[in-house]
Structures are given as structure tokens and as C-alpha cells.
Amino acid sequence: MTVRFGGHLDNFMSVAQHSVRVSDLMKTPKQRMRGLLHDASETYAGDCVAPLKRMLRGYRRLEPKLLRAIYKGLELPGLLPMTKAEALELKCADQSVLLAERNELKTNARCRYYRAHNKIPKGVVAAPFARPLTWKESEVLFMYRYYHLLEEMRGIREA
Secondary structure: OOOOHHOOOOOOEEEHHHHHHHHHHHOOOHHHHHHOOOOOOOHHHHHOOOHHHOOHHHHHHHHHHHHHHHHOOOHHHOOOOOOHHHHHHHHHHHHHHHHHHHHOOOOHOOOOHHHHHHHOOOOOOOOOOOOOOOOHHHHHHHHHHHHHHHHHHHHHHOO
């Protein structure tokens, strides 16, 4: 289970819980699945904190390739491509959850360097509070959400 903020936390919060929270802010089943899987590439490439990720051009080129392969392996090719509006909605949801996590978790990520390199645009509102879950609770919640969305998406396709 991967920990948020590269592990620089006073409390545990997993990427899985973060992904569920992003998914919660999306509207349609397809968008919620995108939210749930938006950090799936970290499963293979590892979690890389945003300030470092921006400096690693190779990592940034690898991420979309990994996501395409993951979507294909999960038989979810319809998640790509995204329109600019869909990509912006996903980015806003991710930043909303990031803002909430920074406030809730009293992270060491509050340092000036982190804030300078991980700016959240004005107007982004923090997501609702969520207590940090254990790694097992996060795993169960993530998998439940994944299978629930898969069924919703199949129902839409079959209708």
C-alpha cells in the first residue's frame, strides 16, 4: 500500500484512499472510474512526489503510457482519450482532495518548498473531511468502488 506525500506524514493515508476521494467528486461512472484510477501508474512506477515528478521528464512521459496499458489490461479502453474539459475536471478534483489532505494530515508537506512546487490554483475548494483509513480499510474501499463502478459502466454499455 502506497502512502501519500511520499510518506512525509504524521498520520497514514494511502494513495488508494486518495483515489477513492477523487472518484467521489466526479459525476458519471466513467469519470468516477478515471478518478479512481488516475494514480494507477504509481502501482508500477512508484509514487513520486509532485515537485520531483515535474523535474523528471522521463517519468512524465512514462505515466500516460502506463495508464493506457493499465486501462487496456483492465479492459477499460473507453477511459481514454479525455477531452480537455474532462481532464480539467479530473485535475480540479485531484487538487481539491490534495488541499484537504494537506490541511487534515498536518503533513511535513506544508513546508515552503513543497507549497512553492505544488501550487493549487485559486478557487479550488478543499474536499470534505475524511478520516485516514488503515491500509486494509483503504484496500477494501478501493476494490469495492472499482467493482461497483465496473458494474455501473457495464450496465450503461448494455443498456
